[in-house]
Amino acid sequence: MVRINPDVKSKTKANWGFDLNAILAKQKTAFNTNPNPSWDNRKANLIKLRTAIDANADAFKTAISDDFGNRAYEETTIAELLVIQGGINHALKHTKKWMKTRRAPTALQYLPASNKIIPQPLGVIGIISPWNYPLQLAIMPLIGALGAGNRAMIKPSEYTPKLSELMKTVLGEIFTEDEVFVATGGVDVASAFSALPFDHLLFTGSTSVGRIVAEAAAKNLTPCTLELGGKSPTIIDESANMSLTVPRIANGKLLNAGQTCVAPDYVLMPQAKIDAFSDAIIKQAEAFYPTFAGNPDYTSIIADSHYARLQDLLEDAENKGAKIRVAGDDDKQQLAKERRVPLTVVTDTTPDMRIMQEEIFGPLLPVVSSETLDDAMDYVQSRERPLALYWFGEDSAKREKVLHQTISGGVSINETAWHVVQEDIPFGGVGPSGMGAYHGEDGFRAFSHMKGVFTQSRFSQGKTLFPPYTKKTHKMLGLMKKII
Numbered sequence: 001m002v003r004i005n006p007d008v009k010s011k012t013k014a015n016w017g018f019d020l021n022a023i024l025a026k027q028k029t030a031f032n033t034n035p036n037p038s039w040d041n042r043k044a045n046l047i048k049l050r051t052a053i054d055a056n057a058d059a060f061k062t063a064i065s066d067d068f069g070n071r072a073y074e075e076t077t078i079a080e081l082l083v084i085q086g087g088i089n090h091a092l093k094h095t096k097k098w099m100k101t102r103r104a105p106t107a108l109q110y111l112p113a114s115n116k117i118i119p120q121p122l123g124v125i126g127i128i129s130p131w132n133y134p135l136q137l138a139i140m141p142l143i144g145a146l147g148a149g150n151r152a153m154i155k156p157s158e159y160t161p162k163l164s165e166l167m168k169t170v171l172g173e174i175f176t177e178d179e180v181f182v183a184t185g186g187v188d189v190a191s192a193f194s195a196l197p198f199d200h201l202l203f204t205g206s207t208s209v210g211r212i213v214a215e216a217a218a219k220n221l222t223p224c225t226l227e228l229g230g231k232s233p234t235i236i237d238e239s240a241n242m243s244l245t246v247p248r249i250a251n252g253k254l255l256n257a258g259q260t261c262v263a264p265d266y267v268l269m270p271q272a273k274i275d276a277f278s279d280a281i282i283k284q285a286e287a288f289y290p291t292f293a294g295n296p297d298y299t300s301i302i303a304d305s306h307y308a309r310l311q312d313l314l315e316d317a318e319n320k321g322a323k324i325r326v327a328g329d330d331d332k333q334q335l336a337k338e339r340r341v342p343l344t345v346v347t348d349t350t351p352d353m354r355i356m357q358e359e360i361f362g363p364l365l366p367v368v369s370s371e372t373l374d375d376a377m378d379y380v381q382s383r384e385r386p387l388a389l390y391w392f393g394e395d396s397a398k399r400e401k402v403l404h405q406t407i408s409g410g411v412s413i414n415e416t417a418w419h420v421v422q423e424d425i426p427f428g429g430v431g432p433s434g435m436g437a438y439h440g441e442d443g444f445r446a447f448s449h450m451k452g453v454f455t456q457s458r459f460s461q462g463k464t465l466f467p468p469y470t471k472k473t474h475k476m477l478g479l480m481k482k483i484i
């Protein structure tokens, strides 16, 4: 992926308008004065956040649409605002319980001592977020951080400057600088940000930048949650109901014009069915978007560099023998002017094509032939572990086989993407698609220290193991061996 936004000029540190080290120091000092915020305190923060986001919903929709060139307000409601509302409401319902000290069992040989676990806030959480869902991917980690009793600093993407500035203003109105701070700016700010000694750093973005961020964090031994990308496969089984499958894949691929970390990257299915599927998904895309150019429902590609990257992927595939089918019959120049890319189905692919190697992050859909389930699973398992995997079908034995014999961050069955917004299951990648998870209780845990506490009893028999070691000690050790 193109990593430098040519439109964003780096400023000198003196012109950033803030001092990252000083703000972190302020947040750490403030945290130390109240290292265990009460439930009432955390609840007030979450409610304040929900109210402010609600009050500014229209402004957020406009800012995001302006940053993209066009994005339907409905899409921002579906994929950002409702997700945030769900996350806050879930946290409000459950955090009080998650915060509680919990008893833990004590093994027989240590009785009558007791064990417990105290969830503690970590301190200051750093959040680095990408541009594709620029509000949701900054606020969802913030919900976890605040629910767990932390303070937070956010570095949003330089590709969405209007949204980032608005988010800074809105959060600045409800939180003091030592509670939540938004550091806007380019890669220079991001790089300095990732080098700060946070108590935890959550990064959402590409695998390549994730590596750089993890290295910077390692210098401070700052633990990281890395929410990265990759090529998420979709396997269509012979048993799939195609009238349900086609629209769901089309929707997952075309939401935000494919600029979704968990968008179905490519499809695996038997060769004999590829033509019919390609026809059907092109027709479906045209039904969703009767035109792509000028259509307020269809999202633009975020920047010229990203638009050019998608065109390059297609050109490379075509030069290497792929067949390309483009939905609709929009004027190419108009599409380019608006940075809109219609659904484009790519068949007859080969592994040396860039489109089969890089995360696509746009509405290009390679359909790869794979005759059996074992072929499809081999294809997936021999590549980098993906962020998501989709399986469409009705054959439960095959479904269970895929679920247990492939490794991916998460899965939706007979659907795309929706596993991501389930607050009761973890969201995260595995291997090159990420490490760690958040959302719901997993978010609370990611931003908490689960402190184990052992309390000894006055009746402890531990003294039988004190030196000097005698026959009595050996008798005791023999007894312990039997009961352990």
Ligand code: NAD
Residues within 6 Å of the ligand: 001, 003, 128, 129, 130, 131, 132, 133, 137, 155, 156, 157, 158, 186, 187, 190, 191, 194, 204, 205, 206, 207, 209, 210, 212, 213, 226, 227, 228, 229, 230, 260, 261, 262, 359, 361, 387, 429, 434
């Ligand atoms: P990106 O990696 O280019 O940028 C993400 C963030 O990192 C931005 O805020 C940017 O300022 C910052 N950054 C850039 N260079 C940096 C550096 N050297 N040091 C520290 N920070 C730096 O990603 P992007 O283009 O904004 O987003 C697209 C990628 O994000 C895709 O790969 C997509 O799959 C992934 N993504 C993952 C998830 C997820 O939840 N797993 C969600 C959305 C996007």
